[in-house]
Amino acid sequence: MPGCYTDLDLSPNPLELARQIRAAGAGYLDLTSSNPTQQGLLFPAEILQQAAEGYWATRRYQPDPRGNPHARAAIVDYYATRSPALALDPEAIFLTASTSEAYSLLFALLADPGDNLLAPCVTYPLFEYLAALRNIELRSYDLIEAEGWRIDADSLRVAADERTRGVLIISPHNPTGAIIDAALPALTQLGLPIICDEVFAPFHYAAPPAPPLAALHPELPVFTLNGISKLFALPDLKLGWIALNAAASHYAPRIELLNDTFLGANGLTQSLLPHLFAHGMPFVQQMIARVRRNIERACSLLHDHPYLHLHPPAGGYYLFPSVSGWDDEEALALHLINQGVLVHPGFYYGDVPGCHLLISALTDPQVFDVGLAILADHKRW
Template sequence: MTGVFSHLDLTPNRLELARQARAAQGDLIDLTGSNPTTQGLLFPSEVLAAATAAYWQQRCYRPDPRGDAMARAAIVNYYSRRSPPLIITPDDVFLTASTSEAYYLLFSLLSDPGDNLLVPNVTYPLFEYLAALRNLELRSYQLDEEHDWRINARSLRRAADERTRAILIVSPHNPTGAIVDRPLATLNLLGIPVICDEVFAPFTYAAANTPPLAALHPDLPVFTLNGISKLFALPDLKLGWIALNQPARVFAARLELLNDTLLGANALSQFLLPTLFAQGESFMSAMVERVRENLTLALNRFAGHPRIHARAPAGGYYLFPAVSDWDDEEALALFLLERGVFVHPGYFYGDVPGCHVMISALTQPAVFAAGVERLCAALA
């Protein structure tokens, strides 16, 4: 068979089969949930209903290749209120169907088949699939666990070559929570465009805030990605965006044509966006608070544990603790599954030394607390 993904074995893996079998027995605690709508985090429906009703009254499809002007103005306003502010104009914003689609557009914009992109050695697994759509090579740079998962500048320099078209940075990072909080001299040295994914921006924990990387690097082309899946817990409404800083503007005309080619962002969600920003603040704060409380609970519980070693993350909504006295992450995940708690093995996120598991602090608090107890007991 030819075509994308034709080389992959698409049958469920051993862990997924075991998870299904264990779930069928009942009483399995899933600590991996990252879909807010299944964790009781629902954006106020009355706000959505009122704004949607207004849409039907004035409905008329006039697509703009960059996206609805009011939605783009709301995004510009959002960045002006970040710390430090990122000053952009509505022309610098492109609305897409999702952050994932935004990546796809940028990969197409910046690279040709055979080129490469630099990605962290541990990260959420979407990049390899998106890169495969464009026949791009992924080269990894290291995040140093002993330095709170900070980007290892030397490995970034080593990974880059003449066919490197972009550096991907996720801040706050999934799953380690690391936040890039200061300019990186290596990025300026390399001068390669940066794609910065900030979908977890409001979710801070040890860090006071998430500075927009584009503001830290005003002389480098930086494409900032975000969307409503995490920001407003609305993954079903499908809306993301790309914000260009000033040096990235040279790409704007071609990006407009690319976005016009798909016109993926739906008009209703674009119409809702100003209302989400205007009325979503208290919901967003409650969501951030839930994650913080869960993180604190888990960190306190792990603090005295002989085998589970967790660091307070700068942000994000995951914990990625190391587990000592195990060397096989899949065997560990299967062992925990047998004891009624499902976690992701570290290798789902890349190739990091040691044995890690991923747990999501977005989980409903009572379930999260019970799951953390089970995890601790199983590894005691």
């Protein structure tokens, strides 16, 4: 059969089938959700209403392939507050409907079918599907778990060849929470464009906030991706962006054409963005506090646990503990759903050595505490 995804088994996997059965019966505690709107984290409605008031009276369709100028100016101001500050030109900002759309545009920008991009071996299951849309190969580079999931520089260099067109980096990393806090000589040596996803940038725990990678590597073309889905807990309003540093500025005309082809970002959400940045940061701090509280709770409960080994993440809002005593992650996840707790097995996130589980620290604290207590009770293992 021609077309995309024809070689995939799209039927429900065993854990999903078990989840459905449990949901229809005794129920379960979900420790995997990354959807803030399902975890009681709703961006203040009054701020959204105030932000939208001016839009309706002056509503006009004025498409701009870069995006609303006021929204782009607000993004520039935001990066000026980061540490270290990242100086950007408003003309180097491109608004998209999401970071997923931004990735798709950049894959088309950088690579032809048969080319490859370098991606971490452990990561959120998104890149493989986007790469398949373009017939692009993804080549994995390793992360060193024993060193806080640091990028293995030798692995990165070995993965590259004459058809490598760019490197994908997530900082803070999803799901390990690793943060890149200094320039990486291997990236400079490769000299390739970098797509850096920093949607979890506000969330940090065992390290200072993640610095913009574009500020660490001004000599390389860096495309910084972010959006309001994680930053303001507004996944339903669909707005992301691509920010080009000076070394990437020569790509701007082609990105403009690519973005103009779709014009995915809607006018209302673009118009809201300056108001969100001006008035939404106290809510962001509430989310950060929720995640920090849950991570601290997990570190306390799982300290010296005989089977679950949790190292405090540098950032992000996931926990990715390793597990001893189990070789089959799927069997472990199925065992735990039968105990009433839904977690994700590590293999959902790539070729992860050993046995791992994913837990979301964004979870409602009451649910998180009860679910984590079940996990911490080693007699249930």
